[in-house]
Amino acid sequence: MTGIRLTAPAPGWAIDADVVVVGSGVAGLTAALRCAAAGLDTVVVTKARLEAGSTRWAQGGIAAALGEGDTPEQHLDDTLVAGAGLCDEEAVRTLVTEGPDAVRRLITTGAHFDTTDSGDIALTREGGHHRRRIAHAGGDATGAEISRALVEAVREAALHTIENALVLDLLTDAEGRTAGVSLHVMGEGQHDGVGAVRAPSVVLATGGMGQVFSATTNPSVSTGDGVALALRAGAEVSDLEFVQFHPTVLFLGADSEGQQPLVSEAVRGEGAHLVDADGVRFMLGQHELAELAPRDIVAKGITRRMHEKGAEHMYLDARHFGAAMWEQRFPTILAACRSHGIDPVTEPIPVAPAAHYASGGVRTDLRGRTTVPGLYACGEVACTGVHGANRLASNSLLEGLVFAERIAADIAEVRPPRTAPAEASRDADDLVPLLAPEARTAIQRTMTRGAGVLRSAGSLATAAEELETLHREAADADAGGAKAVVPGVDAWEVTNLLLVSRVLVAAARDREETRGCHWREDRPDRDDAHGRRHLVVRIGPDRTPVVHRTETAAFPPVRPSD
Numbered sequence: 001m002t003g004i005r006l007t008a009p010a011p012g013w014a015i016d017a018d019v020v021v022v023g024s025g026v027a028g029l030t031a032a033l034r035c036a037a038a039g040l041d042t043v044v045v046t047k048a049r050l051e052a053g054s055t056r057w058a059q060g061g062i063a064a065a066l067g068e069g070d071t072p073e074q075h076l077d078d079t080l081v082a083g084a085g086l087c088d089e090e091a092v093r094t095l096v097t098e099g100p101d102a103v104r105r106l107i108t109t110g111a112h113f114d115t116t117d118s119g120d121i122a123l124t125r126e127g128g129h130h131r132r133r134i135a136h137a138g139g140d141a142t143g144a145e146i147s148r149a150l151v152e153a154v155r156e157a158a159l160h161t162i163e164n165a166l167v168l169d170l171l172t173d174a175e176g177r178t179a180g181v182s183l184h185v186m187g188e189g190q191h192d193g194v195g196a197v198r199a200p201s202v203v204l205a206t207g208g209m210g211q212v213f214s215a216t217t218n219p220s221v222s223t224g225d226g227v228a229l230a231l232r233a234g235a236e237v238s239d240l241e242f243v244q245f246h247p248t249v250l251f252l253g254a255d256s257e258g259q260q261p262l263v264s265e266a267v268r269g270e271g272a273h274l275v276d277a278d279g280v281r282f283m284l285g286q287h288e289l290a291e292l293a294p295r296d297i298v299a300k301g302i303t304r305r306m307h308e309k310g311a312e313h314m315y316l317d318a319r320h321f322g323a324a325m326w327e328q329r330f331p332t333i334l335a336a337c338r339s340h341g342i343d344p345v346t347e348p349i350p351v352a353p354a355a356h357y358a359s360g361g362v363r364t365d366l367r368g369r370t371t372v373p374g375l376y377a378c379g380e381v382a383c384t385g386v387h388g389a390n391r392l393a394s395n396s397l398l399e400g401l402v403f404a405e406r407i408a409a410d411i412a413e414v415r416p417p418r419t420a421p422a423e424a425s426r427d428a429d430d431l432v433p434l435l436a437p438e439a440r441t442a443i444q445r446t447m448t449r450g451a452g453v454l455r456s457a458g459s460l461a462t463a464a465e466e467l468e469t470l471h472r473e474a475a476d477a478d479a480g481g482a483k484a485v486v487p488g489v490d491a492w493e494v495t496n497l498l499l500v501s502r503v504l505v506a507a508a509r510d511r512e513e514t515r516g517c518h519w520r521e522d523r524p525d526r527d528d529a530h531g532r533r534h535l536v537v538r539i540g541p542d543r544t545p546v547v548h549r550t551e552t553a554a555f556p557p558v559r560p561s562d
Contacts, residue, residue, distance in 0.1 A: 004232045004543065005169045005424065006495060007431045008487050011182050011196040016418065017043040017160070019411055020181055020199040022167045022226065025053030026143075027379030027400030028205030029150035033109070034408030035203075036157055040415075043197050044154065044161040045183055047206075047221045051151045054207040054219060054380070055397065058143025059264035059332060060126055061136035062106075062401070063394035064099040067123045070131045072096040079395060082128040082294040083388025084516035085532050086239070088555055091385035094366055095395065095402050102401045103135065110149035113137045125269040126393035128294040134394045140264050140330045146397065162191065166489050167206070167225060170233040170375060171196060171421035178202050178374025179421040181229075186489060200416040203407055204230065204362060204370075204377040205400070211440075211493075212501045213355035214448040217246055217262045223493040224500035226381035230362040231499060231539045232432070236371045238383045238536045238555070239360030240500070241507040244391055244517045245453050246356035247298040248274075250349065251313035252340060257444065260354050261336040263316060265393050268292055270329065272318035275348060276305055282314075296390045296517040299353040303453050306352070315348035353453050357396060359387040359517065360507075363536060365558045368407035373559075374416060378403040385555055389516025432543075433474040435498055437490035442470065443497050451505055456522040460509045467502050471543075474498075499539075506545035507535045 021032040024046035035042045046053065065075045075096040080087050107113065113135045114122040123132040137145035154161065164186040171180040180198035185191045206226030210218025227237055248268070250261040268274070268291045273281050282305045287293035293301075302314050318326070323345045326334045337344050362370050362377040364384050370377055378384075379400040386399050450463025474485075474495075485491050513527040514520050532553045540546040550556060 003430045004432060004539065005430060006232070006492055007434050008168050008182065008184070008492070009194045010424070011194050013191050013195040015043065015197055017041045017197060017199040018418070019043070019201045019203065020045060020197040021203040021205060022181065023053060023205030023207060023379065024050045024151070025055035025205060025207055025379055025400065026146055026150065026397050027404045028053065028203065029154055030401055030404035031203050031205060031378060031408050032159055033150070033153055033157060034405055035411055036159055038408060038412035040412060042159055043199065044159055045165050045167060045181070045197065046161065046163055047166055047225070049163055050154065050161055051147055052219070052221070053147060054222060055143045056147040057217065057219060057262070058397055059140040059262055060266040061124065061134040061142040061394050062103060062146070062397040063129065063133050063392070064103045064135065064398055065096060065133055066100055066103065066121055066135060067132055070133050072099070074131060075133060078129050079386070079392045082390050082392035084390055084526070085528060086388035086516065086534065086553060088385025091366060095386050095399055098402050099398045102398070102405060106146065106149070106401060109153050111137065111146050114139065124266050125292065126265040127268065127289070127292045127298060128392045134266065134269070136266065139328060140266060140332045143397070162197070166492060167229060168194070168492065169229055170202065170372070171198065172233070173419040174422045176373070177419065178372060179419055184489065184492070196421070198418070198421060200374055200418050201411045202375050204375070204381050205379045205404070206381045208358045208380040209500050210355045212443065212447045212497050212504065213452065214257045214444040215249070215260050216355040217249055217260060218355070219259055223497050225493070225496050226377065227361055228496035228499045230370060230372070230375065230377065231503065233372050233375065234538065235375060236363045236536050236538050237361060237503060238363040238534050239389070240358065240504045240537065241511050241518045241535065242359040242387070242389050242516055243355055243504070244295055244357040244359055245299045245353040247295055247302050247353050248316050248351040249354035250337065250340065251352045254312050261340070263333055263349060263351055264330070265295070267316065267318055267330060267333065270321070272316050272321070274298070274302065275315050275317050276309055277311060277315070294390055295393060296519070299453060299517070300519055302351070302353055313350045313352040316351045317348040318344055319346060319348065357391055359389065359391050363555065363558065366406065367410040368403050369410065369558050371558045376407045376411070378407055389518060432495060433477065434485040434487060434491040435470060435474050435494045436485050437494055439470055440494045440497060443467070443494065443501055447501055451508055454519055454521050455508055456520060457509070460505055464505045464509065467498060467505060470498055471502065503537050503545045506547055507537055510535055510547045510549070
């Protein structure tokens with residue numbers, strides 16, 4: 001344990017439970033429902049409304065070997081290829097073998113997927129998949145449908161939920177074991193201000209950290225809160241340098257910031273072409289799957305062509321779909337494009353890569369356990385080893401589903417006793433100085449310039465220096481008695497963003513090769529002799545990231561006794 005915590009008021013209220021699940025996406029709600037079904041007193045904490053988890057933004061679908069002729073082994077092969085030599089094969093095998101039944105249980109829970117005329121689940125293809133195995137709902141509204149079904153199930157089960165609540169830090173007992181979380185309810189929930197949920201099992205399902213970059217497909221709440229909490233609690237994170245940039249995000253202008261509209265990979269799966277301003281299909285010849293190559297390859301192909309042409313974006317051409325197909329298969333994307341003055345039926349869509357998905361996160365084993373006893377993680381906040389250096393399209397919803405079920409099974413089996421949280425230190429040395437909310441833009445621009453799609457030793461060194469300056473200025477202001485930043489949601493979020501950014505850049509500097517979605521233009525080749533290793537990071541006593549390279553491509557156990 002580090003003893004490091006955010007600067008925040010002491011909890012003014014508390015409730016007790018067996019399990020607290022932080023997050024309301026597919027991973028969090030699945031874990032909560034399974035824990036409750038096992039008779040565990042379960043509380044769900046979510047940063048916005050229950051239905052506002054990141055899952056609802058997922059357009060394409062959920063991947064599983066459900067189609068005739070498809071097998072888990074084929075799904076495994078495609079996942080391993082996309083992961084560029086860094087997937088944990090046992091984790092992937094767990095995903096693909098347990099995945100089909102997990103999807104069927106999701107259907108039993110109430111999720112409705114699109115079907116064929118014969119009543120079978122309709123399946124499409126996305127990048128990196130050699131078979132049609134992507135189940136979708138509402139054409140391109142899969143995440144929204146899954147979220148709807150799970151939220152309804154949670155409400156029917158009458159689970160205790162705390163909405164509009166930002167989790168702050170992990171609570172631990174006298175032995176250093178998990179004892180709950182502190183959190184701040186933002187005025188609209190059942191409780192006001194800073195409080196605590198005391199529970200011996202904490203499940204982090206807080207989603208991603210896309211807001212460290214200026215342009216992202218992630219919602220504004222994706223500020224890396226779970227990864228930051230875990231780091232402060234002494235947990236290990238891994239593979240944070242592997243940030244997947246989605247190749248086809250609607251281009252709204254070079255200066256546009258915040259959440260950008262996604263143009264699902266399923267559009268290319270149905271036959272759309274990537275072209276430059278002259279109408280040339282530039283992905284032909286770059287990969288056997290052309291536009292359906294793994295995402296890192298397509299993002300690099302687009303970026304290269306942009307540099308060659310001196311252009312700010314490329315185009316996705318699906319005019320040949322016709323109006324009927326656009327309206328039936330991709331109504332959400334069609335509406336988003338038209339709301340920005342672009343009609344995909346009659347013109348190509350301007351697209352450019354934007355930050356999309358963190359393949360790395362809080363390191364877990366196959367039961368979702370982290371290196372801190374009692375702390376679990378699943379979904380995008382976790383690093384299970386499934387994604388390796390680059391996530392295969394539509395494996396994310398499946399990973400959240402499968403590993404959430406495994407976490408619930410482990411907690412139900414162990415059923416740890418409730419213990420009282422130890423008295424939190426109020427020593428100033430244990431409190432993280434808060435950044436002013438306006439530092440958020442500075443962090444995002446630093447990360448976009450220095451650690452975006454294209455990286456180099458020089459760009460990463462500059463990014464590290466700028467981030468350390470922000471860190472040092474906050475510490476100096478705090479130590480020098482300058483006017484302190486008032487604790488609050490904006491300050492806590494930007495402080496979390498700075499921490500995860502510093503760790504991401506530290507790992508990216510250490511990985512001196514190009515692998516998966518980590519593209520070092522100064523080190524363009526893969527180095528399997530040294531690079532087929534995971535980078536595991538902790539926060540040292542001096543609050544700097546400490547990077548450790550594993551001895552093999554396999555993760556070490558999360559517990560010394562394992």
